[in-house]
Amino acid sequence: MSDRYRVRRAVAEDWSVSRAIRLQALAEAPLAFASTLERETAFDPDQWRERIAGAAQFLAETDDGEVVGTATGVADPGEPGTTLLVAMFVAPPARGQGLGDRLVAAVVDQARSDGADRVLLHVVETNPGAERLYARCGFARTGATVPLPHRPDLIEHEMVLGL
Numbered sequence: 001m002s003d004r005y006r007v008r009r010a011v012a013e014d015w016s017v018s019r020a021i022r023l024q025a026l027a028e029a030p031l032a033f034a035s036t037l038e039r040e041t042a043f044d045p046d047q048w049r050e051r052i053a054g055a056a057q058f059l060a061e062t063d064d065g066e067v068v069g070t071a072t073g074v075a076d077p078g079e080p081g082t083t084l085l086v087a088m089f090v091a092p093p094a095r096g097q098g099l100g101d102r103l104v105a106a107v108v109d110q111a112r113s114d115g116a117d118r119v120l121l122h123v124v125e126t127n128p129g130a131e132r133l134y135a136r137c138g139f140a141r142t143g144a145t146v147p148l149p150h151r152p153d154l155i156e157h158e159m160v161l162g163l
């Protein structure tokens, strides 16, 4: 694990850097996410602020404040006690240094202190690197699958971590 980075909770004033890292993620890894660059490019500043306010969003940044990664925990509106882990991304130059693990841990720790009893996520079948990361952090496939909304020929595996 590198000390070059810190992981912190995003606040409303981070909406612009939050937008930048999210749009970078959607541009660089379009098949990794259920949303699309086209959809989120159209969001206005208030939508980005609302997204931060409505979730536990974490940012990984360098000593000089450059945001290089993000992950978010959001309460599942239909499943009390379930936190959804979404929008996990680490920029290519920062990969392979344990930031993925640290971002997952931040979301899981927050879910636990918010009283959730499980964290759920979806990972597309063509993303074995991300699935390895989640398995290393204790997640296991539930056996459930869903189609990736904008590429329904691909499936996403549901994974869960009990808290």
Ligand SMILES: CC(C)(COP(=O)(O)OP(=O)(O)OC[C@H]1O[C@@H](n2cnc3c(N)ncnc32)[C@H](O)[C@@H]1OP(=O)(O)O)[C@@H](O)C(=O)NCCC(=O)NCCS
Pocket (backbone or CB within 6 Å): 001, 002, 029, 032, 033, 088, 089, 090, 091, 094, 095, 096, 097, 098, 099, 100, 101, 102, 122, 123, 124, 127, 129, 130, 132, 133
């Ligand atoms: C998936 C993703 C978030 C992983 O981020 P990351 O910061 O590279 O994750 P980690 O560093 O924790 O782990 C990645 C690899 O580095 C290795 N690693 C972890 N800590 C390390 C360290 N201190 N030094 C060297 N390597 C390390 C891990 O063992 C892992 O290897 P593996 O892929 O062979 O299992 C990143 O590749 C990404 O953003 N991909 C595109 C978007 C995406 O797929 N998001 C997930 C959607 S479900």
